[in-house]
Amino acid sequence: MYGITTCDTIRKARTWLAGHDVPYRFHDYRAEGIEAGKLDGWVGKVGWEPLLNKASTTFRELADKDKQGLDEKKAKKLMLANPTMIKRPVLEVGDKILVGFKADVYEAEVGK
Numbered sequence: 001m002y003g004i005t006t007c008d009t010i011r012k013a014r015t016w017l018a019g020h021d022v023p024y025r026f027h028d029y030r031a032e033g034i035e036a037g038k039l040d041g042w043v044g045k046v047g048w049e050p051l052l053n054k055a056s057t058t059f060r061e062l063a064d065k066d067k068q069g070l071d072e073k074k075a076k077k078l079m080l081a082n083p084t085m086i087k088r089p090v091l092e093v094g095d096k097i098l099v100g101f102k103a104d105v106y107e108a109e110v111g112k
Helices: 008-019 036-046 072-081 103-110
Strands: 090-093 096-099
Touching: 008 103, 036 072, 036 096, 090 103, 096 103
Parallel strands: none
Antiparallel strands: 090 096
16 A cells, blocks of 8 residues: 555555455555656556546645646656655555545455
C-alpha cells in the first residue's frame, strides 16, 4: 500500500486490511518518495487521471500555469516532484492497482 501516514483514507484502508487479516507493506511516499518506474507502471495500468489527486492541498496550491494543459507527461512530473498529489491509497494486488479506498472494492479484490 502506498500513501501518507497522516491521511484519513489511508487509516480506513489499513484498518480494513488489518480487520480482514490481509498482510501488506506500507510505503509512505511523503517520507520515501516514489520511483519514476513505479509511477509509470501504475499509469500504464490505470491511467494518470485516477492517480492525480486534484483535490489535494498540494495540487490546489499550484500556480494556475502548472495546472493548465495537463497531460500524462506533465501530470507524472508533478506527481514525482510532489508525491502527495497522488491519490491515496494505491494498493497493488497481484497485477492489479486499486486507487482510493472503497470497502466493497477491497472486499471484491482482496477479501478473504
